[in-house]
Amino acid sequence: MLAVEALSLSFGGTVALDRVDLSVGVGEIHAVIGPNGAGKSSLINAISGLYTLDSGAIRIGDDRFTRVPTKRLARLGVARTFQNLALFKGLTVLDTVTAGLVDSQSAGLAAQILGLPTARREARAQRERAEAVIGFLDLSDVRDRLAGTLPYGVQKRVELARALVASPRLLLLDEPMAGMTATEKQRMSGTIRAARASGATIVLIEHDIGVVMSLSDRITVLDHGRRIASGTPAEIQADPAVIAAYLGLAFDEEAA
């Protein structure tokens, strides 16, 4: 589904990613973990075309890119969420989620303004689809609220709803559970599994090792812009390099 081949990325001499490989199979939940500054978000941003690669390539489905065209992302069946919320604060939750369907919008401006049957039918179908996703993510109570006025954890769910509504083939989640309580994380894990069950392949950045281990099929570990390991949760947990660079640290932190 997704293959990143020897991807290198740097910002003015600072190397963010150094010949990173990543291979994600169809229907997989693939976690990317690593300490802060390891390049996880840079990887997601590169895959969604927000950064220009120094070298390497990205394969999405059957297409291979040296720079992923961001404006064709939705058409390629890719949706994502952002580490720091990227919501439309002036839109209601319902409008925000409906906006996630914009790529498949076919009724033209005149049809929309005049309220022609084609536009009305499309608007109704989009609304039904958005309502379904809103219900699925338990957002019905806030559907008419402005997205920007909601608590952080709820905004995270709204952003996921906006990504899910278009039924993407590939879903990139950049810390979807940051700042959530254990119960919220539990629910979010269930939602991510359900998204996979409905046909999405998922790449997930997450810091909570417990969540990562129970949720992921495969894990890739980054450290200082390099891939230091990739494998199943069991393999990763036993990998000495990972323990030295990341897991050991995480466990120490938890102990302290």
Next chain:
Amino acid sequence: MAATSAPLAKTVLRPSANAVGIALLLVLAYGIVPLVGTSYLYEAILTPFLALSLAALGLNLLTGYAGQLSLGSSAFMALGAYAAFNLSLRLPFLPLPVTIVLAGLVAATAGLAAGLPALRLRGFYLAVSTLAVQFFVGWVLNRFAWISNDSPSGVISAPPLVIAGLSFEDARGRYLFSLTVVALLTFLAWRLVTSPTGRSFVAVRDNETAARVIGVKVARTKLLAFALSSFVVGVAGVLWAFAYLRTVEPAGFNLDRSFQILFIVIIGGLGTLRGAFLGAGLIVVLPLLLSRFGAAVLGDGFDSGTLEMCQRIALGTLIVAFLIREPAGLAALLDRAVRCLRRAD
């Protein structure tokens, strides 16, 4: 359960309450005002109020909804006015509504061109590029004498306002004419901002990257906002020239006017349709109130120079106050007042 049903009930109520409010306003504007109005009311207050409201509505589509700052509004008003003048002069067989639509399209085309820098620039830098449009249009109108039919200093006079034999020449007629144009375009603007396209405007305004990621055609959306906004502002220019002043010169469409329209939008409320009307109402009524008040307090000492000065001070203070205390403008104040009244019930 009670907690969830309360907000739902409110959303069911609100559109109908809005509809009642708008219906009442229309009854007032069409049914009652024409019966009791004086020509002073039409000429000094209502017609300029309507033209400025429409201009602010147009700018609000661009700046309030799509988030693209423009300081060239009065240039697009001028383009609309001068295009309508030339169309009615050179193609006199065209019915007035067609002339107005074509004039709006001329302004929209210019707006499209003016919007090209928005694909690269944003915020302050974009504002400066629209400033260039403002000065360029002023130069063109003075440079090419045929645009004003070779009249000295570019002064043009409006053709008679006649549609299908029906004359709108007197003060009340020009008011009703403006009212109809404004009502129609406001309705279309409302359809626009509640459409998927309007949603894309706000998406581009609030987070361009996220908008691009979900598939909003950002460049097209910005250009569309410029074109549609300029169309509305252009038609407002036609009203300004044809229905309000009747005789205009390029110098009347200067940077001061552009700023005035921007202030209306800021004071009224960015990203709301009613904000344009609230802001324009304040801007039109403020000088009248000040002059009455000044004359009452200072008597003969309050001449037009002092009035002008007081007006600037009052307006400046208002803008600063709004930017600090209520960036969402009069529209937000009104909302809060309505909510308070409802709670009091």
